[in-house]
Amino acid sequence: MSADRVLLVAGPATGGVAGHVAGLASGLGELGWDVSVFTSPLTATRLGDPKGPAGSAGSMVDVVPEWPTGRHHLRSSLLRLRRMIAGATVVHAHGHQAGLLTVLAAATLRRRPPLVVTWHNAVLGTGPKRRALALAEQLQARRADLLTGASSDLVARARELGARDPQLTVVSAETPVAGSSSSTVDLDAELGPRRGPLVLTVSRIAPQKRLDVLVDAAALLSADVLGVRWAVAGDGDLDLLGELERRRNRANAPVTFLGRREDVPALLARADVFALASEWEARPLAVQEAMAAGVPVVATAVGGVPDLLADTGALVEPGSAPALAAAVRELLDDAGRARELADRARARVAGLPSEDEVTQGWSDRYRQLIRLGQ
Numbered sequence: 001m002s003a004d005r006v007l008l009v010a011g012p013a014t015g016g017v018a019g020h021v022a023g024l025a026s027g028l029g030e031l032g033w034d035v036s037v038f039t040s041p042l043t044a045t046r047l048g049d050p051k052g053p054a055g056s057a058g059s060m061v062d063v064v065p066e067w068p069t070g071r072h073h074l075r076s077s078l079l080r081l082r083r084m085i086a087g088a089t090v091v092h093a094h095g096h097q098a099g100l101l102t103v104l105a106a107a108t109l110r111r112r113p114p115l116v117v118t119w120h121n122a123v124l125g126t127g128p129k130r131r132a133l134a135l136a137e138q139l140q141a142r143r144a145d146l147l148t149g150a151s152s153d154l155v156a157r158a159r160e161l162g163a164r165d166p167q168l169t170v171v172s173a174e175t176p177v178a179g180s181s182s183s184t185v186d187l188d189a190e191l192g193p194r195r196g197p198l199v200l201t202v203s204r205i206a207p208q209k210r211l212d213v214l215v216d217a218a219a220l221l222s223a224d225v226l227g228v229r230w231a232v233a234g235d236g237d238l239d240l241l242g243e244l245e246r247r248r249n250r251a252n253a254p255v256t257f258l259g260r261r262e263d264v265p266a267l268l269a270r271a272d273v274f275a276l277a278s279e280w281e282a283r284p285l286a287v288q289e290a291m292a293a294g295v296p297v298v299a300t301a302v303g304g305v306p307d308l309l310a311d312t313g314a315l316v317e318p319g320s321a322p323a324l325a326a327a328v329r330e331l332l333d334d335a336g337r338a339r340e341l342a343d344r345a346r347a348r349v350a351g352l353p354s355e356d357e358v359t360q361g362w363s364d365r366y367r368q369l370i371r372l373g374q
Helices: 016-030 071-086 096-106 127-143 152-160 181-191 211-222 238-251 264-270 285-292 305-309 321-333 335-350 355-373
Strands: 005-010 034-039 062-065 090-094 115-119 146-149 198-202 229-233 255-259 273-276 297-300 314-316
Touching: 005 016, 005 071, 005 096, 016 034, 016 090, 016 285, 016 355, 034 071, 071 096, 090 096, 090 355, 096 115, 096 127, 115 127, 115 152, 115 355, 127 152, 146 152, 181 229, 181 255, 181 264, 198 211, 198 264, 198 285, 211 229, 211 238, 211 255, 211 321, 229 264, 238 255, 264 285, 273 285, 273 321, 285 297, 285 305, 285 335, 297 305, 297 321, 305 314, 314 321, 321 335
Parallel strands: 005 034, 005 090, 034 062, 090 115, 115 146, 198 229, 198 273, 229 255, 273 297, 297 314
Antiparallel strands: none
8 A cells, every 4th residue: 555645835945944944855754644844946945856865854755946037937836736746645834835725726626635824924015015915814724634834923923814624833943063173274265264243044035034133233232342243154145145244344344244054063163143123023033043053042033933042042122233232242241141041042942843843743634634635
């Protein structure tokens, strides 16, 4: 008897969502599921080669990188996704784009498998575009058999839009492994000799991340803390990166944009404080990784961040460079307080479900939905 087939659907991503889907795909394969992933070429880079290994465990996953790249490609992508949905036992879409594409592709099927949609981010913006996106949210909320959100405000939003029993979901973060000495040497070469504390941010280059606020905070901090350096690990919008670099140069802010990194554990091992200036986040994996590594965290009080950090980090209002700079400075000035927060954060993360536990939880949810649909 062949294994039940789970189809994971994920749009373009390279950060936490892509890592979560890669880990889920690999873990489900180990639990005996026949796993397929419909995604973009960008996200496929986190999943291994098509029909090849995905994730750290190397389980076999069928990766189909045929995400629509334009209106001319939309019809063929929807048809391919529709065929994959028809051949699946259960379908799990990750993110708003994936959720919308999946419900549209499944709409004309006479019989379809149970459909799960997980929202990892809020829909931001104003005006006509925001209203159109709200209609897309509503369509997902009403068509999904199970809608889950990575933060409580996303769950509340789904309930408001008519979702049946929306649920909170946990995205795990494994404890980072300390980097090698060669990674440390490379970091010294990029940032120069260490003369003061290092503040680290791991983030996509995207408007939502409010890296403009971060640059301004770094400039303010440098006036009070001798030799401070601020490193940003992550890639993304190149035009925005150019604007941020010009802003940094005008303010003489000690910020280095490192680009995409594969040695984040080594960066965390060197960091004195981890900081995040985002306009909105669900349960950011980068923050969980910093907590697990014992790095004190300063982050904006948005989305699911307060629930994640609780009393183990410093929370500041979004959009305020002075507030961000002041909170970072307080932790740099008070080593005892920084150690206390870091220790509490490490203990809190240790109590969260592991990646294996999260995967087993999803497998159990899928089985329950399949039983209900029979």
